[in-house]
Amino acid sequence: MNLLVTGAAGFIGSAYARMLLRSDAPDAPQVTVLDKLTYAGSVSNLGDLVGGHPRLRFVQGDICDAALVGKLMTEVHQVVHFAAESHVDRSIEEAGDFVRTNVLGTQTLLDAALSHGVERFVHVSTDEVYGSIEHGSWTEDRPLAPNSPYSASKAASDLLALSYHRTHGLDVRITRASNTYGPHQFPEKVIPLFITNLLDGEPVPLYGDGRNVREWLHVEDHCRGVELARARGRPGQVYNLGGGTRLTNRELTERLLDACESDWSMVRHVTDRKGHDLRYSLDCGKARAELGYAPRHDFVPGLAATVAWYRENRDWWEPLKHRRAANGGKARRHRAVKGAAVAVPHAPRERER
Ligand code: NAD
Numbered sequence: 001m002n003l004l005v006t007g008a009a010g011f012i013g014s015a016y017a018r019m020l021l022r023s024d025a026p027d028a029p030q031v032t033v034l035d036k037l038t039y040a041g042s043v044s045n046l047g048d049l050v051g052g053h054p055r056l057r058f059v060q061g062d063i064c065d066a067a068l069v070g071k072l073m074t075e076v077h078q079v080v081h082f083a084a085e086s087h088v089d090r091s092i093e094e095a096g097d098f099v100r101t102n103v104l105g106t107q108t109l110l111d112a113a114l115s116h117g118v119e120r121f122v123h124v125s126t127d128e129v130y131g132s133i134e135h136g137s138w139t140e141d142r143p144l145a146p147n148s149p150y151s152a153s154k155a156a157s158d159l160l161a162l163s164y165h166r167t168h169g170l171d172v173r174i175t176r177a178s179n180t181y182g183p184h185q186f187p188e189k190v191i192p193l194f195i196t197n198l199l200d201g202e203p204v205p206l207y208g209d210g211r212n213v214r215e216w217l218h219v220e221d222h223c224r225g226v227e228l229a230r231a232r233g234r235p236g237q238v239y240n241l242g243g244g245t246r247l248t249n250r251e252l253t254e255r256l257l258d259a260c261e262s263d264w265s266m267v268r269h270v271t272d273r274k275g276h277d278l279r280y281s282l283d284c285g286k287a288r289a290e291l292g293y294a295p296r297h298d299f300v301p302g303l304a305a306t307v308a309w310y311r312e313n314r315d316w317w318e319p320l321k322h323r324r325a326a327n328g329g330k331a332r333r334h335r336a337v338k339g340a341a342v343a344v345p346h347a348p349r350e351r352e353r
């Protein structure tokens with residue numbers, strides 16, 4: 001079987017491709033990676049596999065390029081679609097690339113999959129499409145109510161994918177996973193940003209009052225969930241993939257400070273993200289019952305291993321961070337705190353403990 005994996009030079013897609021390529025099962029797929037190599041993508045995330053693995057082909061290109069996508073679809077049986085603009089703060093600063101890649105790119109892939117008779121299309125989405133939930137957890141039938149340009153563009157792509165199932169009968173399956181962490185995550189998302197700042201002795205920017213809650217999922221569990229949806233899911237269905245560990249950003253920060261042998265003097269309370277969602281929480285009963293999905297990584301050892309990976313892989317993240325700093329203001333109005341994307345830092349409040 002030939003599988004097209006989009007966005008597999010990024011954080012989660014590369015972990016998914018590595019997982020598939022580790023397998024020595026006789027029916028393990030041939031993997032074609034299509035990735036534009038934006039700021040968030042790097043061939044190094046695939047290690048030595050590019051050019052060195054007999055079942056991997058890497059194609060640099062844009063999912064909006066209909067001619068390229070059409071050609072690739074003639075060569076594959078199934079698609080797993082990770083490629084996206086993925087960082088909320090960037091979408092608040094400038095939404096154009098989000099609409100282009102996440103909406104138009106997904107539609108370009110769906111059209112090509114349909115016209116070339118691709119048998120299965122897994123669309124990788126996010127819990128953020130549901131909006132924000134103060135109490136309880138979302139099931140898959142919740143109406144979508146996204147709040148950021150990022151999540152609105154993902155919701156649009158989910159609905160397009162479902163429309164290709166309902167209108168054309170294309171076998172589309174959607175996963176909606178919670179906040180994902182692990183090695184190879186670009187140091188703009190909160191966990192790798194805070195770890196790398198702390199390892200450099202730099203302060204970390206905590207948005208607002210830090211009471212926003214996120215549900216954390218290890219990247220390997222995310223990838224297993226996507227693979228289960230591909231292999232065992234049903235056409236036209238949506239599957240929530242949660243990690244089960246729900247923490248306020250203050251609680252998360254506390255754990256990261258401990259893991260990096262640091263303290264609250266390194267925390268800067270900065271102006272809140274615009275439209276900041278208060279809480280995400282997924283009900284994963286459907287994925288558990290239908291797919292046999294359950295996360296395997298506990299958060300405490302998962303986070304410790306992630307911190308260890310960033311400690312040991314400065315060569316990977318230092319150039320990314322310096323490039324980001326050199327690019328400067330596009331995604332940041334203030335640079336007093338590294339990574340304070342749209343927030344205006346102010347003096348730290350009194351030490352918190
Ligand atoms: P990422 O930003 O690390 O990687 C995105 C990849 O897509 C990069 O390699 C980039 O080069 C590529 N890409 C971007 N635009 C492209 C285009 N036009 N054509 C081809 N390739 C392009 O993202 P990630 O965190 O790995 O997220 C992967 C998917 O999972 C996304 O669809 C995201 O919405 C979803 N998701 C992410 C999380 C999370 O916490 N990171 C949680 C739930 C769902």
Ligand code: TDX
Pocket residue numbers: 086087088089125126127128178179180188189190191193205206207212213214249273339340341
């Ligand atoms: O510097 C920061 N300070 C801070 O307090 C950053 C970057 C974030 N935060 C807060 C905002 C959020 O409440 O931490 C929380 C997590 O922020 P991000 O890492 O930016 O993730 P989030 O906005 O929750 O979105 C992520 O999860 C769902 C991914 O980026 C999305 O791609 C995914 O769909």
